[in-house]
Amino acid sequence: MGPVDGLTFVGSPASKSKPTDVNVPRLIAAMKSGDRSWRLDAKCRGMKPSFFWPEFGVPASLAAALAVCSECPVRIECLAAGLNELDHSGGIWGGTTPEQRRVIRRKVAKYRRRVAA
Numbered sequence: 645m646g647p648v649d650g651l652t653f654v655g656s657p658a659s660k661s662k663p664t665d666v667n668v669p670r671l672i673a674a675m676k677s678g679d680r681s682w683r684l685d686a687k688c689r690g691m692k693p694s695f696f697w698p699e700f701g702v703p704a705s706l707a708a709a710l711a712v713c714s715e716c717p718v719r720i721e722c723l724a725a726g727l728n729e730l731d732h733s734g735g736i737w738g739g740t741t742p743e744q745r746r747v748i749r750r751k752v753a754k755y756r757r758r759v760a761a
């Protein structure tokens with residue numbers, strides 16, 4: 645699977661892009677939108693939320709969650725929601741781990757500084 649909306653995922657064979665390679669302007673637009681209707685199209689709809697809070701350090705648990713996300717059409721909206729969470733330190737959002745979201749948050753902050761200058 646290749647990039648979708650600027651998001652790609654671990655193990656993506658068709659691309660060397662990283663999960664942190666995001667379309668930052670589109671991500672920021674999703675963060676601002678407040679629209680939650682994307683949840684209706686989520687690949688994980690109906691699944692237990694706990695599935696996306698894998699036990700980190702257990703590769704099979706993490707890989708299973710990321711595999712679902714890799715086929716999800718609303719990853720960037722989900723990532724935006726994860727970044728908007730007050731406590732966004734845990735879980736999988738938009739197919740990214742908390743560590744990857746820290747990288748993405750820095751990219752968002754850098755982009756905002758650049759456009760504000």
Ligand code: SF4
Pocket residue numbers: 686687688689696712713714716717718719722723736737738739
């Ligand atoms: S990207 Fe988000 S909405 Fe889509 S399957 Fe993963 S956790 Fe669910």
